[in-house]
Amino acid sequence: MNHTEFEKLQLKNKIFQRILDEIDVGVHVVNEEGRTTFYNKKMAQIEGMDYEDVLDKNLLDVFSFSQDEDSTLLQALKNGSKIKNAKQTYFNNKGQEITTINNTFPIIEDGNQIGAMEIARDVTKLEKLIRENMNKRGDTRYTFDSIIGSSDEIHEVIEASKRATRTSSSVLIIGETGTGKELFAQSIHNGSSRSSKPFISQNCAALPDSLIEGLLFGTKKGAFTGSIERPGLFEQANGGTLLLDEINSLNPSLQAKLLRVLQEKTVRRVGDTKDRTVDIRIIATINEDPIDAISEGRMRKDLYYRLSVVSLFIPPLRERRKDIQDLAQFFIEKYNQLFGMNVAEIDEEVMSKFEQYDWPGNVRELEHIIEGAMNLIEQEEAISYVHLPLHFRNKPQFKEEPSETCHLEDLLIQKNKPIKTLEQYIQEAETYYLKKVLKHHENNITQAAKSLGMSRQNLQYRLRKYGVKKETAD
Structure with a gap:
């Protein structure tokens, strides 16, 4: 190889290195001995490592796996087989846990295997979130750290909720649909001394009265045709927390029975004569003004006073507009991980419209819009007007202004x-x-x-x- 050819080869290698350093996936290459021969910038970021700590080092001298066979690179090296979309959890030399989704391939030249290459996508944060959410604390997923927002309005509710964790008093959470009432309920449970006990949630509007009564209070065998001996949700939640969502949808007679449970701390199954002692904390939610519900006969006044020992008013999103950008960015990161995308932001025009919109569906509506927009994105790194779902673009607040020269x-x-x-x-x-x-x-x-x-x-x-x-x- 003459000097000119050598210079051309060096230039190609530099370009190749630059390209692989700019792409948004990790690339890791080992030779036939398991030593690292190539390691790009993104892989170093994913694994929290420096180049010199990894290059020319044996893989097992740098990273720890529960078993050596758990390394997808070493599997490809050993078996000579391709591995597609394999999740791998391991540790770097600082003891930090890393989780990636890998596509791994053996490198074959002239019929001989000379190494293996891995293309990795970082899911460490997502894996941690899923693990925290999968019943880490009984049947709950959320804590106060899960609540997104920096506005004074949301911080005031968070502080009031944290104070409520110190007692077992009943809590009434008041807020419009989609404001995150269950998130607060679970956070209160997880922050209380009952966190290791059951957390059971029931939407009172989801079932007819004939079923909800037996579900809440339990049934005695033979009480009615086909009935079996079964504990209700009050007994199942004993020692923990029972969340009754949309309490105003219960009929007045069931509300009276609920009031009796709260006052006597006992529950009687349907068709039974025996009272059973229960130790539960009741958290109830209502999606309208309680005064309206009382005046229009949807909620008993005495039950309201019994439930509202602690009252929390969750502000709608239109009253905490400062949080819209934080929430939008959180949902972008969430769906980046779920969809394997790399959207960075929302453009200024759309964010301006977001901050002017009243969000009748509150935080839930914002999340659905972000998810819908990310389904329409191809290679762009920002959500723009054209990515918003069509039904949303047709809202008067979101219609684009016509061009100055062509209306x-x-x-x-x-x-x-x-x-x-x-x-x-x-x-x-x-x-x-x-x-x-x-x-x-x-x-x-x-x-x-x-x-x-x-x-x-x-x-x-x-x-x-x-x-x-x-x-x-x-």
């Missing part, structure tokens, strides 16, 4: 105005759309042409033809 209404047939020729109409519509696509891609001709399904040259021709100018050249 949408100009494309419509209007009274007392001459009708455009088809050629004029098509030209104006095409001009308007090209401007929007260019703006979406920040005037990048190549990206705009790709999304329009045409060549770069074709797009440039049309831009010149219609006199569309872009602010910057790519």
Whole structure:
């Protein structure tokens, strides 16, 4: 190999290294002895390591696995087989736990295996979240750390909720649908001395009265046709917490029985004469103003006073707009992990609309919009107007402002105005759309042409033809 060829090879290697350092997946290559020969920047970030700690080191001298066979790289090296989408949990040399989803391949040259390569996606945070949520504390998933928001309004509720963990008094959580009432209920349970005991949740509107009574209070065998001896939710939650969601949907007679349980701390199964002592904390939720519910006969006044020893009012999202950006970013990160994507943010235009919108569905609606938008994203790194679900874009608050030079209404047939020729109409519509696509891609001709399904040259021709100018050249 002459000097020129050597320089070309060095340049190719530098380009190759640069490319692999810029991609958003980890790449790790070992030789036939299990020593690292290549390790990109993303892999170092995932594993919290420095290059010099890994390069030319034996894999098992740097990382710890529960068993050597658990290393997907070593499996590919040993068996010569491809491994697709395998989850792997292991530890770096600092004892930090790492979880990745790996695609691993043997490297074959001239029929001989000379090493193995792994492409890894980081799911460490997601795995930790799932593990915390999978019944770490009885039947609950959420703690106060799960509540997202920096506004004074939400912090005030959090502090009041934390104070409620010190006692076993009944709690009434008041808030609109989608504000996160169950999240607060579980956080109170997990922060209390009852955290190791059962947490049982029941939506009172989910079942008819004939079923909800037996479910709550239990049944005695023979009490009615087909009845069996079965403890109710009050007995099952003994020692822990019972969450009664939408308490205002219970009929007055069941509310009276519930009041008796709260006062006497005993429960009687349907058809039975025996009272059973129960030690439970009741947390109830209501999605309307309790005063309205009482005045309109949906809630007994005496039950309200008994339940509302501690009353928590969860503010709707429109009253804590400061939290919208934090919540949106949280949901982006959540669905990045679930979908294997790399969306970074929401563009300023959409965030401005988010902060002006009233969010009748509250936090739940915001999450669904973010999830829907991320299903429409291809390679972009920011959620923009075109990614919002169609039903959401059609809301008056979210309709895009027309272009300054080409208004949408100009494309419509209007009274007392001459009708455009088809050629004029098509030209104006095409001009308007090209401007929007260019703006979406920040005037990048190549990206705009790709999304329009045409060549770069074709797009440039049309831009010149219609006199569309872009602010910057790519």
